[in-house]
Amino acid sequence: MIFRFLCFASLCFMLSCSATVERPEKINGVSYVASRDSIDQQHIDPVVHLGANYAAIMPFGFVKELEHPEITFNSDRQWFGETEKGVKQYVEILHRNQIKVMLKPQIWVWRGEFTGFIKMAHEADWKLLENSYSDFILAYARVAQEVNVEIFCIGTELENFIDERPSYWKQLIVEVKKIFKGKLTYAANWNEYERTPFWDDLDYIGIDAYFPIDSKQSPTLEDTKKGWQKHKSEMKNYSVKHSKPILFTEFGYRSIDFAGRAPWTVDRVDKQVNLEAQAILTQALFEEFWHQDWFAGGFVWKWFHKHDAAGGKDDNRFTPQNKPAEEVIRTFYKKYDL
Known part of the structure; x- marks a missing residue:
């Protein structure tokens, strides 16, 4: 009798535990593209409907060329969403909708050259770049602290800068931590993260996940998962x-033929629109990563504020908006909510 009672009690305990198991928690984010003007609730409702619980807000600093050491930012010539004022307005309305924020200041090189190739020819120029970059990042660290964003990203795809000046970056992190008290990361390019020297000083190993995983014109789900x-x-x-x-x-992936072969490609090309390829590649990524306990989540590239006018069946760019990939993302975001 005692044995049967203990077995019954054990069974009840296990059933009780299984009934209260929480859903896995992930950062389900969108990379929210800055606009010319302020945004309002109609621009946030589609993000809420997607099931996103995070948005990356991306103010920009500009340099004239890869060897130019000075960064221009927060100027009257920039779009509203790229400035400090715009960041504050975006964060306020996102927080009002219970959407958390990663503030991710980024550099844009004139003509869209890859930021990872930024490299100075002389020591004096390196010093100028360091001072200018510190001004840029610490200004937005102060904004991040003021508006209580949850994550601050100290840089995006700056591998040459980091390779050449690692001690500068270690000190920059010290200075950022004096200002900002939330979580920190850096956005390393997919082939850069293993040589980034300061992960132990940050909270997340940030990766821009444009890994080549499938070379086919129209990949299958099985082959794509193998490629990961x-x-x-x-x-x-x-x-x-x-x-x-x-x-x-x-x-993220473009809705284009061969989208998994070189996912980082941003050139305006006339390749055939392939909505299915984008959806399959997106599904494979979710199925491979979103249930892993060592994986925190991510931010889909990219999301425009005018949802009804974004993406669509004739668009071969990255945004999943108004494409089958959007529904794939919605399905997984609602399954793995914070």
Whole structure:
């Protein structure tokens, strides 16, 4: 009798525990593109409907060329959403809708040249760049603290700058921490993160996840998932090594043929629109990562404020808006909500 009672009590305990198991918690984010003007509730409702619980807000600083050491930012010539005033307005309305924020200041090189190639020719120019970049990042660290954003990203795809000046970056993180008290990350390019030297000083290992995973014109879900295995194993081991979760500071695919072959490609090309490829690649990424306990979540690239006018069946760019990939994202975001 005692044995049967203990068995029954044990069964009840297990059933009680299973009934109260919480859903996995992930950062389900969008990379919210700055606009010319302020935004209002109609521009946030589609983000809420997507099931997103985070948005990356991206003010920009501009440099004239890869060897130019000075950064221009928060100027009257910039779009509203790229400035300090715009950041504050965006964050206020997002927070009002219970959407958390990663503030992610970024550099734009004239003509869209890759920021990872920024490199000075002389020591004096390196010093100028360091001073200018500190002004840029610390200004937005103060904004981040003022409006209580949850995550601050100290840079995006600046591999040459980091390779050449690692001690500067270590000190920059010290200065940022004096100002901002939330979580910190850096957005490393997909082939950069393993040599980034300061992950132990941050809260997340941030990766812009444009890994080449499938070379077919129209990939299958099975082949795409296989293409992730090597990268996934390496990221898991790296996460364990540093005792830090992996965060995809950007992820996404174009709705275009061969979208998984070189996902970082941003050129305006006339390749065939392929909505199915984008949806399959997006689904594979979610199925491979969103249930992993070492994986924090990510921010889909990219989301425009005028939802009804964005994306669509004839668009071969990155946004998933008004495409099958949007429904894929919605399904997983609502399954793995914070």
